[in-house]
Amino acid sequence: MPDSNFAERSEEQVSGAKVIAQALKTQDVEYIFGIVGIPVTEIAIAAQQLGIKYIGMRNEQAACYAASAIGYLTSRPGVCLVVSGPGLIHALGGMANANMNCWPLLVIGGSSERNQETMGAFQEFPQVDICAEELGNNVKPAVTLLGNIHAVTKQLLEELDKTPWQYPPESKWWKTLREKMKSNEAASKELASKKSLPMNYYTVFYHVQEQLPRDCFVVSEGANTMDIGRTVLQNYLPRHRLDAGTFGTMGVGLGFAIAAAVVAKDRSPGQWIICVEGDSAFGFSGMEVETICRYNLPIILLVVNNNGIYQGFDTDTWKEMLKFQDATAVVPPMCLLPNSHYEQVMTAFGGKGYFVQTPEELQKSLRQSLADTTKPSLINIMIEPQATRKAQDFHWLTRSNM
Ligand SMILES: Cc1ncc(C[n+]2csc(CCOP(=O)(O)OP(=O)(O)O)c2C)c(N)n1
Ligand SMILES: [Mg+2]
Secondary structure, X not given: OOHHHHHHHHHHOOOHHHHHHHHHHHOOOOEEEEOOOOOOHHHHHHHHHOOOEEEEOOOHHHHHHHHHHHHHHHOOOEEEEEOOOHHHHHHHHXXXXXXXXXXXXXXXXXXXXXXXXXXXXXXXXXXXOOOHHHOOOOOOOOOOOOOOHHHXXXXXXXXXXXXXXXXXXXXXXXXXXXXXXXXHHHHHHHHHOOOOOOEOHHHHHHHHHHHOOOOOEXXXXXXXXXXXXXXXXXXXXXXXXXXXXXXXXXXXXXXXXXXXXXXXXXXXXXXXXXXXXXXXXXXXXXXXXXXXHHOOOOEEEEEEEOOEOOOOOXXXXXXXXXXXXXXXXXXXXXXOOOOOOOHHHHHHOOOEEEEEOOHHHHHHHHHHHHHOOOOOEEEEEEEOOOOOOOOOOOHHHOOOOO
16 A cells, blocks of 8 residues: 555544544543553543543542542533553442442443453453363363362372473474573663663663562562563562562552561561562552551562653653643653652651662662661662663563554
């Protein structure tokens, strides 16, 4: 297809996001509260382009309470925009409250891709019971086993003991895997060795990994923060790693860290919980820092701060942008306030807070935090707001409709 022709056609195409935004505008909706992510970011952007104000919040519960109060205050429904699955679940509190108050409220939740429905798509509601019909609903298996997982695994292990078998090390699959691991490692190493400031994710994780105690619990949530952290930060003991998991729920991290800390205190005193949070992820349950301080739990919180959800702006760009219009009209929905001093949430309750911008500051603050067993700490690590992960071969790892 010639280029000009293509351009004409794509101009004619109207995205679903624009249709939704236009429908809201037609209904005189003035305000949207929410938290963006795949696949609803485009709706917030399209709404802003039509003059609807978008207010990005830190937890869907608060976003939904805010949206419901708009309905009461203005007599036009407020809108709450959330991602599918965990975002919608967090909004339930606001929906129930609005319902009881008889306040008008419109909650728009994302959806997983239609062609992956019932196949365990990203953030699709999980099916709890595993029944025979579920087997092979996503990938066609060579063999299916239906049974109690403990019993079946035991039988498999017994059989393997009797006739030991290994996947042939010279097979094509193993070879490809080994080559890929090598090239991934090399690419990560190169990024980690970059000396430029602000730091990137790989430099941060390289220095964290260097000091990570072998027996610590690693807890993590975020998008880039968690995904890159998963590839670099090692844990050695079983059941010592907790993260946002398959549902990708933001807001679980501090709760998981607190649970790990109380278990560790009872069963294996002396173990640290290292909780690695994206700056957006931290905001979902940030006030639990008070709980951490109240019980004086052995937790070190690392907030990997890029001023946003996936990406953000630096302070200069932020200031420039605000010269033009009301922030609710111009601030991209994924941006958070630049240079936020999240470490002060920790110092507010008596823990230790560090604001770090260089590898040396990061190394030093980590050393001090690990040495001080009398207090929890929070290290707020500033990174390049536009830093990304290294290029991925599989598009579904970084899929976004933006
Ligand atoms: C409850 C919930 N709401 C919204 C989302 C959408 N979402 C996915 S990752 C993310 C935050 C990513 O930002 P951050 O934690 O700062 O990590 P970064 O990618 O910037 O390192 C959000 C809001 C989600 N997964 N769960
Ligand atoms: Mg972030």
